Amino acid sequence: MTFPDLFERFATGVLPLDISDAIHLKFQSVARYASAREGDAPFQGAGLDQIIFVARGSTKLVAQASQGREQIVAFNFDGDLVSVPAKAAHSYSLIALEDCELIYFPANEFFQLAGEETVLVYDMLERALKALARCREKTIALGRKTAGERIAGFILSMADRIGTKTHDGIAIVLPMSRRDIADSLGLTIETVSRQLTELRSANVIETPGRSQVLLRDVAALKSRAGHIQEAA
Amino acid sequence: MTFPDLFERFATGVLPLDISDAIHLKFQSVARYASAREGDAPFQGAGLDQIIFVARGSTKLVAQASQGREQIVAFNFDGDLVSVPAKAAHSYSLIALEDCELIYFPANEFFQLAGEETVLVYDMLERALKALARCREKTIALGRKTAGERIAGFILSMADRIGTKTHDGIAIVLPMSRRDIADSLGLTIETVSRQLTELRSANVIETPGRSQVLLRDVAALKSRAGHIQEAA
DNA sequence: CGTCACCTTGACGAGTCTCAAGTTGTGTGG
DNA sequence: CCACACAACTTGAGACTCGTCAAGGTGACG
Incomplete structure (x- = not known):
């Protein structure tokens, strides 16, 4: 350009x-x-x-x-x-x-x-x-939320800022690595990874590939976020 | 007034x-x-x-x-x-x-x-x-510091904002309770209390009464704060 | 198709929280 | 002014979350 x-x-x-x-x-x-x-x-x-x-x-x-x-x-x-x-x-x-x-x-x-x-x-x-x-x-x-709440809030915030609506939900292409997410949320990459796995096995999200996230159950995410909207 | x-x-x-x-x-x-x-x-x-x-x-x-x-x-x-x-x-x-x-x-x-x-x-x-x-x-x-670092930083920040110089150091009269300190630093009151005890027994501070803090060793506080100045 | 960085998973331990007594200032009423 | 009462603080023991260390997977790229 x-x-x-x-x-x-x-x-x-x-x-x-x-x-x-x-x-x-x-x-x-x-x-x-x-x-x-x-x-x-x-x-x-x-x-x-x-x-x-x-x-x-x-x-x-x-x-x-x-x-x-x-x-x-x-x-x-x-x-x-x-x-x-x-x-x-x-x-x-x-x-x-x-x-x-x-x-x-x-x-x-x-x-x-x-x-x-x-x-x-x-x-x-x-x-x-x-x-x-x-x-x-x-x-x-960072002061008052658990790892699970932070991750759920992060995904919601990203969905809001860079998510795209698809026929079957909201999709996000994350430009940042797990390390970046960890450094943003005050966690370690291992904890971030484990929390994503947890959300995946609860059918709340899917993660096809390293950078994509599909939101399958926004309501569940919201309730997991601790009822507090947050910025990431 | x-x-x-x-x-x-x-x-x-x-x-x-x-x-x-x-x-x-x-x-x-x-x-x-x-x-x-x-x-x-x-x-x-x-x-x-x-x-x-x-x-x-x-x-x-x-x-x-x-x-x-x-x-x-x-x-x-x-x-x-x-x-x-x-x-x-x-x-x-x-x-x-x-x-x-x-x-x-x-x-x-x-x-x-x-x-x-x-x-x-x-x-x-x-x-x-x-x-x-x-x-x-x-x-x-809140994202990256331990309880000890947060407390040390908090005391330094308060000394800077509301401390008074005395003949033998800096004195602070804290208007807030332990609970307030905890709620500010993302900790519990017990952890705040334990950290203050730790600083007291290391002769870094004295705490005559519930609301007063005397800084005995500012250098030690600074090094315990994780070399990062912070606001409280 | 191979390589490598990135990510996931597991086992363990440290740090902080929770729960439960004590202890001590501080303010109040006698 | 003292004693009492209560809230605030401290201390201790145990549990739990998350961090650390280590060993595999796996997707993305050449």
């Missing part, structure tokens, strides 16, 4: 509809482009906060903890806007789950431009509050 | 210094006041998102999970601004840890007013991003 195409995706997805052409062009001139292959961390050592729009593909936002422990803070898909802090208490990095095309801005430039359209600042505030809400949901999951 | 005094605390703490008198007065006319006794949930069933300024006292933001499980999402002290969503996936409630005086606004009115001073919207965005960062830190703690 060409840069103008990708930028257009950003514009329709992020900028307000009634934005002036002048601002639109300014954004276009400031926007930068990056492509990333699976596993790449394109903003490693950028030194500046970045605002990143996932134009195509999917990514994970990873926080590094001591002793090599990793915690995935968020997954991001097609059309998501992510803010990646450069200097926080830990090092955060955005890593491509599959081949990606990204539109990005240094945060300060982005906010400066946004200031010319107050609506846009509101918009950013709204997104930040939404991200906060999702993070809080995750906090509940 | 009188309402004007409390409002003044809000104004100096939250509003930009160079704000126009007109806006200042508008905020004052929209601001509402509430006092809360220990244990009160003053915004129960408010039905609207609220922006709350803790003028005096301290509060906890609690999320209710299934089967009576609770997760404390944040503690708030003197001078903190909290946003409480009315309708989220779970019910959140703000509960007073001790007697409090609060200045609050319905979120929509607050944002509308803020719109007249673009700086203020930025400011809110900044606060939201900071809250998000704290929440992410908490996510790491």
Whole structure:
């Protein structure tokens, strides 16, 4: 895809509809482009906060903890806007789950431009509050839920975000590995695997191939999730 | 304390210094006041998102999970601004840890007013991003840290936020109970208690009385926290 | 069709929760 | 101001979930 195409995706997805052409062009001139292959961390050592729009593909936002422990803070898909802090208490990095095309801005430039359209600042505030809400949901999951509840909630959340309806249920193609799921839910890959097996043998899901999940019994999933919707 | 005094605390703490008198007065006319006794949930069933300024006292933001499980999402002290969503996936409630005086606004009115001073919207965005960062830190703690690391991190975080320097170290007067600490860290009260005992017998802290903590060995605490700064 | 990374399964152990007594602050009423 | 009463906290023993370590499977890719 060409840069103008990708930028257009950003514009329709992020900028307000009634934005002036002048601002639109300014954004276009400031926007930068990056492509990333699976596993790449394109903003490693950028030194500046970045605002990143996932134009195509999917990514994970990873926080590094001591002793090599990793915690995935968020997954991001097609059309998501992510803010990646450069200097926080830990090092955060955005890593491509599959081949990606990204539109990005240094945060300060982005906010400066946004200031010319107050609506846009509101918009950013709204997104930040939404991200906060999702993070809080995750906090509940990690603080108070069992492995089974976390997995059920994760599958429901993924179904909601990237699932497709088929004639006989909902299908998901997961771009992330078992390790990524584990690192997101605060579990080990073995526990994730065992929980998926449990759901499979209870006829709640099917897993044809490594990355596909078919939801056979959404009601059962919901009840297993601990009646709490959560973000993954 | 009188309402004007409390409002003044809000104004100096939250509003930009160079704000126009007109806006200042508008905020004052929209601001509402509430006092809360220990244990009160003053915004129960408010039905609207609220922006709350803790003028005096301290509060906890609690999320209710299934089967009576609770997760404390944040503690708030003197001078903190909290946003409480009315309708989220779970019910959140703000509960007073001790007697409090609060200045609050319905979120929509607050944002509308803020719109007249673009700086203020930025400011809110900044606060939201900071809250998000704290929440992410908490996510790491809950997902990947042991009980001992969580407690050590909690004490350091509290020392940072409400600690006072004395001649022989840092002292904290905790406004929250062991149960609150447990509900914040995703542990049980017994585990919290055992970890505090462990720190006490290692001469890292002293706990004279139920609510006081004296830090005797900050370096040891830091190393026990898993080298990760976190919010509580 | 072979190779390899990824995933699953199993056995075991560590860490945390649960249940059950004790103990100790703290606030209240005499 | 002291003693009492109660909630809050601490401590202990045992159970259970999940993590660790180790050994197979299996799907995806060249």
